[in-house]
Amino acid sequence: MFSKEEIIKILSSNDDSILKKADEIRKQYVGDSIHLRGLIEFSNYCNRTCYYCGLRYENKNIERYRLSPEDITNTAKYAKSLGLKTIVLQSGEDHYYSTSILCKIIEEIKKLDVAITLSIGEKTYNEYKAYKDAGADRYLLRIETTDKKLYNTLHPNMSFENRLECLYNLKSLGYETGTGCLVGLPEQTIESLADDILFFKELDADMIGIGPFIPHPNTPLGNYKIDLKKNFDLSIKVMALTRILLKNINIPATTAMETINKNGQIIALQSGANVIMPNITNDEYKKQYNIYPNKQNQDIILTKEKISSIGRTISNNKGFRYK
Ligand code: SAH
DSSP: OOOHHHHHHHHHSSOOHHHHHHHHHHHHHHOSEEEEOEEEEEEOOOSOOOTTOTTOTTOOSSOOOBOOHHHHHHHHHHHHHTTOOEEEEEESSOTTSOHHHHHHHHHHHHTTOOEEEEEOOOOOHHHHHHHHHHTOOEEEOOOBOSOHHHHHHHSTTOOHHHHHHHHHHHHHTTOEEEEEEEESOTTOOHHHHHHHHHHHHHHTOSEEEEEEOOOOTTSTTTTOOOOHHHHHHHHHHHHHHHHHHHOSSBOBOOHHHHHHOTTHHHHHHTTTOOEEOOBOSOHHHHTTOOSSTTOOOOOHHHHHHHHHHTTOEEOSSOOOOOO
């Protein structure tokens, strides 16, 4: 177990031997098989104004779309036909989908005998409970940063406390709970990234997604200058340390990693990651789910080729957290 000081030292040094260590821990605790999750980005409408995100309400330079419940369940059927065993439903915070509509969608998709992960933002305890009762298995809600001051600056009209409460509500309702952080935000320190990793451990998260921050031109952080290569390397290190500390959890090679490094997926899979989320949203819509520029959606066929090229296999189960 690393102390905060040790984590800071590793993140600040040029030594990347922990990547190999993370790969060994990954192999020991979760094995060589990779879980594929079919990602459906079903709405890019959002009420929030997060400073980094291209879906923010104030971005008028984006064509908005919403999939009908029928389109969503049809896309899930398509995912099932591809052999995918988990469906991830992600969107902006869009109040158009009422609790009863969402629950109906969840119930329909559950008939396909797949696991369902939701990633639809902050909701009340009762809403989370309703989705769980309808059959949802997992929930992704990144804390984004545990630096409370930075969190509150980047998320107008939101609160760090509420984000935390949402995560603890999800845990107490029995969801497999995923969180994670952005790496390379303006004013973010190495100390706070160490706190992020220790927070994942404290929450005992079941899944962790780490993404390098990629500035989006139509956001308040659009002109922020960032060395994407350095930021990629730092994100990989944060992910590797997370694997070393949390051991048996599920960790995706994230789309943002793939976007800023053309070998991002493979590097991540060899530094602690064991999950990939191929995007199965209809082509016409997925290019409009523009949270950051040039998003490299992970294609299922290419993904499978990459997996076998590094001697790994595709999981044949739903991919819950290993005991
Ligand atoms: N509305 C949902 C889903 C958000 S999109 C929610 O609030 O959970 C999923 C993730 O994309 C976010 O959690 C954020 O970490 C990431 N993201 C948003 N903008 C980004 C950017 N500019 N660069 C990198 N990742 C970004």
